[in-house]
Amino acid sequence: QKEVEQDPGPLSVPEGAIVSLNCTYSNSAFQYFMWYRQYSRKGPELLMYTYSSGNKEDGRFTAQVDKSSKYISLFIRDSQPSDSATYLCAMRGDRGSTLGRLYFGRGTQLTVWP
Amino acid sequence: DTAVSQTPKYLVTQMGNDKSIKCEQNLGHDTMYWYKQDSKKFLKIMFSYNNKELIINETVPNRFSPKSPDKAHLNLHINSLELGDSAVYFCASSQWSAGRTEAFFGQGTRLTVV
Numbered sequence: 108q109k110e111v112e113q114d115p116g117p118l119s120v121p122e123g124a125i126v127s128l129n130c131t132y133s134n135s136a137f138q139y140f141m142w143y144r145q146y147s148r149k150g151p152e153l154l155m156y157t158y159s160s161g162n163k164e165d166g167r168f169t170a171q172v173d174k175s176s177k178y179i180s181l182f183i184r185d186s187q188p189s190d191s192a193t194y195l196c197a198m199r200g201d202r203g204s205t206l207g208r209l210y211f212g213r214g215t216q217l218t219v220w221p
Numbered sequence: 222d223t224a225v226s227q228t229p230k231y232l233v234t235q236m237g238n239d240k241s242i243k244c245e246q247n248l249g250h251d252t253m254y255w256y257k258q259d260s261k262k263f264l265k266i267m268f269s270y271n272n273k274e275l276i277i278n279e280t281v282p283n284r285f286s287p288k289s290p291d292k293a294h295l296n297l298h299i300n301s302l303e304l305g306d307s308a309v310y311f312c313a314s315s316q317w318s319a320g321r322t323e324a325f326f327g328q329g330t331r332l333t334v335v
Contacts, residue, residue: 115262141323150225150311150326151264193262197323207252207317208277209324211264 110134113196113212122221126183128194130212133177136200137210140172142181143195145214151195155181186219193217224248225327227312233333234302242297242330244312252276252317253295254324255287258309270295271317302334 113130120126128142139158143151155170157163163170169182179198183190193214200206225246234240246253254277255267269277270289284300295312309331313324 139323143326145262148329148331150328153323153325156323195262195264197264207269207271208254208266209264214262 110210111196111198111212114215115213117216117218119218119220120186122186122188122219124186124219126186126190126217126219128181128183128196128215128217130179130196130198131177132179132198132210134200134210135174135177136202137198138201139199140170140179141197141209142168142170143197143211144190145193145195147192154194188219188221191218225312225314225325227310227327227330229330230328231331231333233335236302236304236334238302239298239300240302240332241299242310242312242332244295244297244327246293246312246314246325246327248314248316248325250314250316250325251292252315253289253292254313254315255295255297256311256313256324256326258311258329260308264311268295268297299332302332304334307332307334 111132142155145151160174167184171180193216195214196212197209227244252271254269258264268287273289286298289295309329311329312327315324
């Protein structure tokens with residue numbers, strides 16, 4: 108079992124829809140959670156960074172972490188065609204093998220059509 | 222003004238050749254990384270350097286040798302290239318001493334071995 112599981116999709120939604128992207132993980136040592144957006148043939152770009160459980164909002168994006176369920180989510184409100192990309196979750200801990208490296212999900216490919 | 226830059230962007234070479242990829246960051250970060258992204262978009266860490274010291278060395282064939290001449294540069298040399306080395310290689314950096322290891326990525330080097 109991979110440490111971080113993410114449904115690769117593809118996910119296709121109309122413009123204006125609310126998008127929900129999710130990851131589950133198995134290692135309880137993970138404390139820091141990130142979402143990256145990767146456009147085709149580009150490098151991953153950091154979208155959201157959260158620590159421990161809770162919610163964080165930034166514009167149209169909301170990240171949620173539920174450590175008790177080992178489940179993280181990214182919500183995109185009022186989705187736009189420019190949001191079409193692959194979204195990667197990533198996480199790390201602060202001890203042992205989880206320190207200093209990011210563990211990535213496989214990424215979910217999202218298409219928002221006008 | 223590019224934060225993490227890699228060269229070359231594309232690299233096509235024959236099996237058995239030796240090649241290098243260069244990376245530079247101007248973010249003032251103290252830690253740099255090499256990640257490999259396979260054809261299924263899965264990102265996995267290969268190496269990490271903190272202040273020019275190798276701190277993470279994943280299970281990578283010893284044909285891959287990283288070198289960090291200073292904090293702002295991290296190069297990757299690959300000997301005797303094999304077909305299976307074809308992938309996108311990403312350089313990244315972070316500020317470990319600030320306790321934040323979310324990484325900022327370069328544009329990637331798309332390596333094709335023929």
